[in-house]
Amino acid sequence: MSRTSDIIIVGGGVAGLSAAAALAPHARVILLEAEEQTGFHSSGRSATMFHYALGNRAVRALTKASRDTFDNPPAAFEAAPAHSVPILVHARGDELEALDRTEADMAPFTSLERLDEQAMAQMCPILKLGDGGAVRGLADLTALRIDQHALMQGYVRQLRASGGLIVTGQRAAAIAQERGTWTVTTAAKDTYSAPLLVNAAGAWADEVAQLAGVAPVGIRPLRRTIITFDAPAGVDPARLPFVKTVGDELYFSGESGRLFASPMDEGESAPCDSQPDEVDIATAAWRMEQRTSVAVRDIRAKWSGLRSFAPDGVPVLGFAPDGDGFMWCAGQGGSGLQTSPAAAAVVAALITGGEWPIADLVPEELGPGRFLRQAV
Ligand SMILES: Cc1cc2nc3c(=O)[nH]c(=O)nc-3n(C[C@H](O)[C@H](O)[C@H](O)COP(=O)(O)OP(=O)(O)OC[C@H]3O[C@@H](n4cnc5c(N)ncnc54)[C@H](O)[C@@H]3O)c2cc1C
Missing domain, CATH: 3.50.50.60 (FAD/NAD(P)-binding domain)
Structure with a gap:
């Protein structure tokens, strides 16, 4: 044909x-x-997610220029392509300089709130705080979860x-x-x-x-892994923000009644039907337990995909x-x-x-x- x-x-x-x-x-x-x-x-x-905590100036500018489509989708769209899910970026005491840099990078594109431990606890009750845990955070309440x-x-x-x-x-x-x-x-x-x-x-x-x-x-394809697991009793996953370490170590949020987490891995990969690596799966669970009060017992789902970058x-x-x-x-x-x-x-x-x-x-x-x- x-x-x-x-x-x-x-x-x-x-x-x-x-x-x-x-x-x-x-x-x-x-x-x-x-x-x-x-x-x-x-x-x-x-x-x-739709947020400004990752990428460089060009990515953030493209993200900002895309915002209106998510807020006012074209008539042909049958369902809303996004809904509000705030992002919380948090830092330990030894990561405060990195948090300042992130704030400076994000601030030209969106409005941010600085959070102390009490405010972070309200936003994300499972986050470990204080000594060895998060001591300061940044929130962007305008972030979105994309459908x-x-x-x-x-x-x-x-x-x-x-x-x-x-x-x-x-x-x-x-x-x-x-x-x-x-x-x-x-x-x-x-x-x-x-x-x-x-x-x-x-x-x-x-x-x-x-x-x-x-x-x-x-173009460099880099693998990234996600796992899902049950939320602890009393925690409603739908009410959690998207929570990210200021360094590229861990993010997590709610996912269809459970929690999801990624160790933000960047394994080199050839172009392929990407499959998660056992080490990355274990790292996601371990970092989740280090940074939150959650014990990751049964991993309900796991997958990986390729994020492909120009040099x-x-x-x-x-x-x-x-x-x-x-x-x-x-x-x-x-x-x-x-x-x-x-x-x-x-x-x-x-x-x-x-x-x-x-x-x-x-x-x-x-x-x-x-x-x-x-x-x-
Ligand atoms: C774990 C993870 C988390 C992410 N989180 C986010 C996020 O929160 N927010 C966000 O905005 N982005 C996120 N991304 C990135 C986002 O998913 C990618 O940037 C985006 O999907 C890339 O789209 P694409 O169309 O370029 O690639 P793809 O979706 O891979 O599409 C490329 C297509 O080309 C086809 N193809 C290849 N070769 C040929 C050929 N020879 N002939 C015909 N077809 C071909 C492939 O089959 C494929 O379907 C994430 C990615 C991963 C993996």
């Missing part, structure tokens, strides 16, 4: 779906996803409302460009042709670039200097859900020639050309 369109998007995670939704009103869009379902890899395995399903389905509905097409079970296996047209041949030997190709292949983004003869940018930790959004009509939409790291509205808006603006959507960033900060410039 052969199909033509104006734009082919490779990858049906949140990056590809959001870009497809933003582009579909302007062009004929076909999205190819290797798996039988969209969101199978990183996008379906995240902690689903990943509602967000992704919202993008799918937007895309379909404009006539866009999603084809699952179609792995791009070969990509060639001839006379200005990209042709993707899938593992099933079907072909899809278009003048523009968007690389939203997550952990596989460098591989897809190489298939197309475009230089890889150095500078900034998403890669822009046309490849070495591939005519090849658009990067990759390197979303640990913030791909919360930044997806703004990342998609950037991709759409660059493709359609629309107004640049991010006040705090210029295109060169996000584009893949920054790696070529560094190499010179």
